Amino acid sequence: MTVQEAYEEAKKSYEKWGVDVEEALRRLQSIPISIHCWQGDDIGGFEVNANELSGGIDVTGNYPGKAGTPEELRSDLEKALSLIPGQHRINLHAIYAETEGEVVDRDELEPKHFANWVNWAKEQGLGLDFNPTLFSHPKAADDLTLSHPNEEIREFWINHCKASRKIGEYFGKELGTAALTNIWIPDGYKDLPSDRLTPRKRLKDSLDRIFQSEISENYNLDSVESKLFGIGSEAYVVGSHEFYFGYALQNHKLCLLDTGHFHPTEMVSNKISAMLMYTDQLALHVSRPVRWDSDHVVLLDEELKEIALELVRCDALDQVRIGLDFFDASINRVAAWTIGTRNMIKALLYALLMPNDHLQKLQEEGDFTERLTLLEEFKTYPFGAIWDYYCSQMEVPVKETWLNEVRTYEKEVLTKR
Numbered sequence: 001m002t003v004q005e006a007y008e009e010a011k012k013s014y015e016k017w018g019v020d021v022e023e024a025l026r027r028l029q030s031i032p033i034s035i036h037c038w039q040g041d042d043i044g045g046f047e048v049n050a051n052e053l054s055g056g057i058d059v060t061g062n063y064p065g066k067a068g069t070p071e072e073l074r075s076d077l078e079k080a081l082s083l084i085p086g087q088h089r090i091n092l093h094a095i096y097a098e099t100e101g102e103v104v105d106r107d108e109l110e111p112k113h114f115a116n117w118v119n120w121a122k123e124q125g126l127g128l129d130f131n132p133t134l135f136s137h138p139k140a141a142d143d144l145t146l147s148h149p150n151e152e153i154r155e156f157w158i159n160h161c162k163a164s165r166k167i168g169e170y171f172g173k174e175l176g177t178a179a180l181t182n183i184w185i186p187d188g189y190k191d192l193p194s195d196r197l198t199p200r201k202r203l204k205d206s207l208d209r210i211f212q213s214e215i216s217e218n219y220n221l222d223s224v225e226s227k228l229f230g231i232g233s234e235a236y237v238v239g240s241h242e243f244y245f246g247y248a249l250q251n252h253k254l255c256l257l258d259t260g261h262f263h264p265t266e267m268v269s270n271k272i273s274a275m276l277m278y279t280d281q282l283a284l285h286v287s288r289p290v291r292w293d294s295d296h297v298v299l300l301d302e303e304l305k306e307i308a309l310e311l312v313r314c315d316a317l318d319q320v321r322i323g324l325d326f327f328d329a330s331i332n333r334v335a336a337w338t339i340g341t342r343n344m345i346k347a348l349l350y351a352l353l354m355p356n357d358h359l360q361k362l363q364e365e366g367d368f369t370e371r372l373t374l375l376e377e378f379k380t381y382p383f384g385a386i387w388d389y390y391c392s393q394m395e396v397p398v399k400e401t402w403l404n405e406v407r408t409y410e411k412e413v414l415t416k417r
């Protein structure tokens with residue numbers, strides 16, 4: 001059976017339940033995923049005086065072929081993008097600035113240091129998102145930044161975040177699509193704090209100062225990313241979920257939920273509808289924690305499907321900025337991007353193909369037997385045939401054939417680095 005024939009058959013099964021498959025595919029095509037550039041070089045970046053990775057995050061593995069220059073990173077991204085259906089965004093960190101050999105400290109970064117990224121994004125038809133980098137720097141050596149008791153250090157990081165918002169604004173203006181500039185800080189303590197409040201007061205003050213200058217939301221949106229713990233901040237994290245959700249609500253910012261930043265049994269899928277009662281925009285870092293915030297490559301697992309289902313059921317696809325955040329150096333990095341991003345898109349397709357209106361009605365009527373029956377039976381509906389057809393329509397490889405392209409790229413490009 002051809003991909004087309006399998007699709008036609010599969011389509012009929014979904015249509016029996018009133019699912020508009022063509023509309024689902026049209027909708028899927030319009031959802032951009034923000035792909036994190038840092039999977040390509042183990043969060044190394046291109047600073048002239050680069051420092052060791054810090055901030056309580058870690059990349060494990062030593063797979064050969066890591067990108068060592070901006071050109072290599074862009075080439076690897078292009079390869080991954082050629083295997084992923086749809087038009088997407090690339091998420092950059094400040095450490096990916098290109099300063100032509102000049103040492104430019106982070107508080108002095110300017111839009112011009114990202115001009116090559118912008119030109120490349122224009123050529124590729126991509127949007128760009130941004131993150132100030134508040135780790136891997138001598139002024140973050142003690143893993144304290146925006147909550148630092150030393151005013152000079154805190155000021156340095158405030159200025160870095162202000163500079164970052166201007167870079168986000170520049171992306172938005174140049175590319176015609178608002179950048180999301182996301183602040184994540186490592187601040188916290190390894191052991192029990194004797195004062196939880198004072199660092200949080202300082203963080204709030206820092207954020208107020210960072211966001212003082214108005215930037216049009218047509219160009220830049222700001223998000224704040226919470227965390228539960230990191231390596232070296234096991235006992236206390238200043239920017240906790242409650243802290244940032246409150247801040248985001250009060251200051252009209254986006255609260256960013258990283259799926260690896262909660263207790264192991266606490267599910268982000270269960271938070272989306274609750275938070276959307278009080279805010280009209282959210283952001284996600286989809287990751288995969290294994291025992292801890294390990295940032296494994298995203299799988300098409302139950303939680304990923306549940307997140308996608310929530311976005312569809314809440315009609316929130318235009319309200320939630322979907323970004324990825326994983327870094328695995330134990331496998332081919334282009335394959336890591338491809339697997340994780342294809343899985344995110346697959347989960348969205350899975351959710352769009354559910355008879356959601358009917359399932360909602362069943363719940364309202366109290367028919368939990370049919371609700372459970374359908375939720376389970378749809379797991380084995382011929383979703384794969386629709387996915388294959390989507391890939392072929394979007395001119396990317398069908399099924400696992402994309403791996404041949406990665407293998408060829410590895411042989412011809414990556415192993416020669």
Ligand SMILES: C[C@H](O)[C@H](O)[C@@H](O)C(=O)CO
Pocket residue numbers: 038043057131184225227258285293325
């Ligand atoms: C590199 C990223 O900014 C970082 O992973 C951050 O988003 C995070 O999740 C830290 O745990």
Ligand SMILES: [Mn+2]
Pocket residue numbers: 184225258285325
């Ligand atoms: Mn994250």
